Amino acid sequence: MALTISELARSGGVGVETVRFYQRKGLLRDPRPGGAGGGHRHYGEEDVRRLGFIRSAKAAGFILDEIAELLGLDASDDRARARQMAEARLEHLDREIAQLERARGALRRLAAECAGGRAGPCPIIAAFEEDRACARTASSRG
Known part of the structure; x- marks a missing residue:
């Protein structure tokens, strides 16, 4: 699966600028070579999953810094800290x-x-x- 930024945004129920904002905040990866400049962005299933997680965490009331921490905890399997949060x-x-x-x-x-x-x-x-x-x-x- 190779989605454009607009397709990713649509799949997550957000605007393209929201996707770009999450990229600047480090919540979503910037798939362009070098992360800047020209080039097309192409996203996959992991990006769709991550955007869905961000939206769900926001709906639960977590702020972006907390969401970033939760995303990091997912990679580290620190369930105790996630439960505490x-x-x-x-x-x-x-x-x-x-x-x-x-x-x-x-x-x-x-x-x-x-x-x-x-x-x-x-x-x-x-x-x-x-x-x-x-x-x-x-x-x-x-």
């Missing part, structure tokens, strides 16, 4: 999910108050203005 990512996602669930609950309460149709300021706008005022007060103290 996955567990750290899970902890981070759990914190984000808890924060989003609190935000969802607060918005549900505010929407219910808003639906009550009482006169006066909108509870949603008032709550956000209050949050902004508290943040300004906290930043001026610290």
Whole structure:
């Protein structure tokens, strides 16, 4: 299999510039002779697999530096470090999910108050203005 850069990009669901960006970051190889200048890029199954891994790791929330480390771990079979990284990512996602669930609950309460149709300021706008005022007060103290 010999894919062009556009075919590789299409197979991975990304743009050509994304492939080039990953090459500059060292996540994907640059198949041109010498890695620069003219010449056509030709990619194979390993490149498709690696691009798929990068996309999956990004979807799981890993940043590019972590993805580069994971790719290196794949070559070294350091499963303990890969597991440690996955567990750290899970902890981070759990914190984000808890924060989003609190935000969802607060918005549900505010929407219910808003639906009550009482006169006066909108509870949603008032709550956000209050949050902004508290943040300004906290930043001026610290």
